[in-house]
Amino acid sequence: MAASGPQAVVVDGSVTVQTGPFYEIGLTSPGTVDQSADIMLTPADNSSWQSAATGLGQFVGGIDISGNSISAIFGAYPTIGTFSYGVWHQVDLLLDDTTQQYSVALDGARLASGVAFCGTNGACNGAIAPVFGEILFDTFGGSGNQGYLDNLSVDSVPGGVPEPASWALMPLGFAGLGAGLRARRARVVLA
Numbered sequence: 001m002a003a004s005g006p007q008a009v010v011v012d013g014s015v016t017v018q019t020g021p022f023y024e025i026g027l028t029s030p031g032t033v034d035q036s037a038d039i040m041l042t043p044a045d046n047s048s049w050q051s052a053a054t055g056l057g058q059f060v061g062g063i064d065i066s067g068n069s070i071s072a073i074f075g076a077y078p079t080i081g082t083f084s085y086g087v088w089h090q091v092d093l094l095l096d097d098t099t100q101q102y103s104v105a106l107d108g109a110r111l112a113s114g115v116a117f118c119g120t121n122g123a124c125n126g127a128i129a130p131v132f133g134e135i136l137f138d139t140f141g142g143s144g145n146q147g148y149l150d151n152l153s154v155d156s157v158p159g160g161v162p163e164p165a166s167w168a169l170m171p172l173g174f175a176g177l178g179a180g181l182r183a184r185r186a187r188v189v190l191a
Contacts, residue, residue, distance in 0.1 A: 001040070001148050002148075002150050003038040003040070003088045003148075003150040003151055004038075004150065004151060005150070005151075007150075008038075008148045008149060008150035009021050009137070009148065009149040009150070010146060010147070010148055011137065011138065011139055011146070011147040011148075011149070012146060013041075013044065013047045013049075013139045013141060013142075013143040013144065013145035013146060013147060014141070014142070014143060014144060015139075015141040015142075016141050016142055017141050018138055018139070018140050018141060019138060019139060019141060020050075020136065020137050020138025020139055020147070021136075021137055021138075021149060022054075022134045022135060022136045022137075022138070023134060023135040023152065023154075024133065024134045025132055025133060025134060025135065025154060031096075031097055031098060031156060031157065031158065032094065032095065032096045032097065032098070032156070032157040032158075033053075033094075033095045033097070033132050033154060033155070033156055033157065034092065034093075034094050034095075034153075034154070034155045034156075034157050035053055035092070035093040035094075035095060035135055035153075035154050036090065036091070036092045036093075036151075036152070036153045036154075036155075037051065037090070037091055037135075037137065037149055037150070037151060037152040037153070038088050038089065038090050038091075038149070038150040038151045039051055039088070039089055039091055039137065039147065039148065039149055039150075040086070040087065040088045040089065040147070040148040041065065041083070041085050041086075041145050041146070041147050041148075042085065042086060042145055042146040042147075042148075043085040043086050043145075044085075044143055044144030044145040044146075047139050047140055047141060047142055047143025047145050048064060048065065048066040048139065048140045049064070049065045049066075049137075049138070049139045049140075049145070049147055050062060050063065050064050050065070050073070050136060050137070050138055050139075051063050051065075051091045051093075051136070051137050052064075052073055052093075052135075052136045052137075053093060053095055053102075053132065053133075053134065053135055053136065054129075054133045054134045054136060055117075055129035055130065055131050055132060055133050057133075058117070058118070058119055058120065058127060058128070058129035058130075058131075059073065059117075059118040059119065059120070059124070059129070060095055060102065060117050060118060060129045060132065060133075061073045061074060061093070061095070061102045061115060061116075061117050061118050062093055062102075062104075062136070063080075063091060063093075063104055064077055065083050068082050068083055068084070068085075069081075069082060069083070070082065070083050070104075070106065070111065072104060072111075072112050072115045073118050073124065074115050074116055074117075074118050074124050074126070075124050075125075075126075077124075078112075080104060080111040080112040081106055081111040083106075085145075088148075088150075089106055089107055090105075090106070090107050090108065090151075091104075091105075091106060092104070092105040092106075092108075094157070095117075095132065097129075097130070097132060100116060100117045100126075100128060100129065101113075101114050101115060101116055101117065102115050102117065103115065117129045135152065135154060137149045
């Protein structure tokens with residue numbers, strides 16, 4: 001059932017308690033962290049699943065999948081997209097420790113950005129989460145679903161990653177720099 005390569009982690013959704021793999025990182029002051037994984041859920045009665053990140057003692061954020069809805073883990077868990085069962089999806093979380101916000105992409109499409117870190121687990125009140133601690137992929141159990149996790153990666157992103165709007169403005173900035181240099185060069189020649 002692997003997305004690629006010979007194997008994937010499987011999580012049995014029929015257990016009666018919260019369960020699933022986690023990977024401890026423990027990065028202090030990481031700046032921006034890109035957490036990416038391929039996940040697949042088999043069709044069934046669709047228990048609640050999470051693909052998320054924690055701090056050490058705080059909850060950073062991620063997604064909660066319940067039924068066909070994907071919710072951002074913050075406050076009242078706003079719905080940000082839909083989820084299909086029985087196919088592999090790439091879930092990408094970009095976690096910015098400096099701004100205490102994260103963005104979510106599913107299969108390369110941005111679902112949400114600027115979501116505040118959850119902070120205190122349960123209340124999700126936005127409390128500061130200064131240390132990136134663990135990666136989670138888990139279920140709350142009591143379901144016939146099976147969950148699969150493959151191709152997990154966690155990378156520190158130096159200086160953060162610009163939002164798409166910033167990328168769109170970059171050519172204008174470069175054009176402005178070029179015009180400024182040409183004007184400066186012309187003044188030097190006239191002198």
